[in-house]
């Protein structure tokens with residue numbers, strides 16, 4: 001995609017055919033809602049599997065837990081990265097077996113570890129001693145992988161690294177302790193941050209993993225089996241990224257540099273990159289106003305906001321492409337949601353150029369909104385219902 005010049009060109013995001021399909025469906029319904037185009041997800045999955053043909057894909061369910069999406073990915077052979085017992089029930093309720101599941105959340109109650117174990121799950125992430133002890137108690141003999149801290153916070157649009165993971169030394173200690181506790185020290189994971197635009201972040205993370213693999217083998221006789229490279233692969237927003245093929249090529253080269261031609265088992269956990277581009281959030285302009293007669297920018301209030309799916313606009317982190325069918329002269333505006341909460345402003349510093357002809361009742365299409373929208377939407381803030389979602393094929 002080109003650098004943003006104020007004009008949203010639909011074809012940078014969707015083929016004419018796909019957008020026509022989404023729009024034909026959307027035109028008949030009252031806003032706000034998200035339309036998810038399932039064929040787009042199928043294509044993204046096939047592309048990912050093609051590019052990373054040596055890796056096992058574990059879909060990060062949190063990105064969008066819609067049954068139609070889970071079913072599509074189940075049928076294409078995906079595995080699932082699960083964050084809670086509720087996601088587990090949902091995925092297993094669709095017939096996914098325990099061998100296709102990883103409990104990827106490092107923050108969990110001991111009784112939830114037991115819940116997973118009783119249902120047959122044997123693959124657990126950890127990053128702390130107390131969680132490791134809980135796994136040893138509640139899931140005896142399970143495989144554990146330790147998540148390490150990564151750099152890359154500044155180049156990820158939605159960083160994840162500070163809250164999860166531990167330092168390299170501690171990761172080694174935990175893997176040694178895992179063996180002492182009767183668990184199987186299985187591997188190392190990392191997440192370089194979601195929508196990571198600096199591919200070198202995987203290089204730095206893999207270098208850490210390599211140290212852990214080598215030292216545990218040489219000093220402890222522990223031969224680790226698996227690297228979980230997390231998510232972080234790109235969706236198509238306004239800020240530019242490389243394409244997936246470039247990510248795959250570079251990351252594969254980093255792996256080869258560190259591990260030669262015989263890779264350990266490689267897992268990836270895509271969320272955003274699989275789902276985001278398939279979604280279009282359709283909203284309606286509620287009100288347009290100015291704060292004074294001479295104010296240079298308009299406030300455009302729409303019927304969706306931070307509490308109805310657009311929480312990733314916090315700190316204006318994710319910049320969704322916003323499309324309107326109105327045209328003519330543009331002017332930068334502040335884009336805000338409908339609730340009585342002053343935090344409910346999506347973009348204020350980054351002034352979205354929208355046509356001066358835009359009026360209440362017009363629709364704004366928020367492109368690439370398939371991931372981390374519906375699953376974040378509040379239940380009843382200001383009485384507004386959760387964001388409605390339709391999956392179409």
Ligand SMILES: Cc1ncc(COP(=O)(O)O)c(C=O)c1O
Nearest residue numbers: 060104194231232269270271272
């Ligand atoms: C453990 C884990 N794996 C994978 C993902 C998915 O990351 P992304 O959406 O960047 O692909 C997340 C996102 O929060 C995560 O927490």
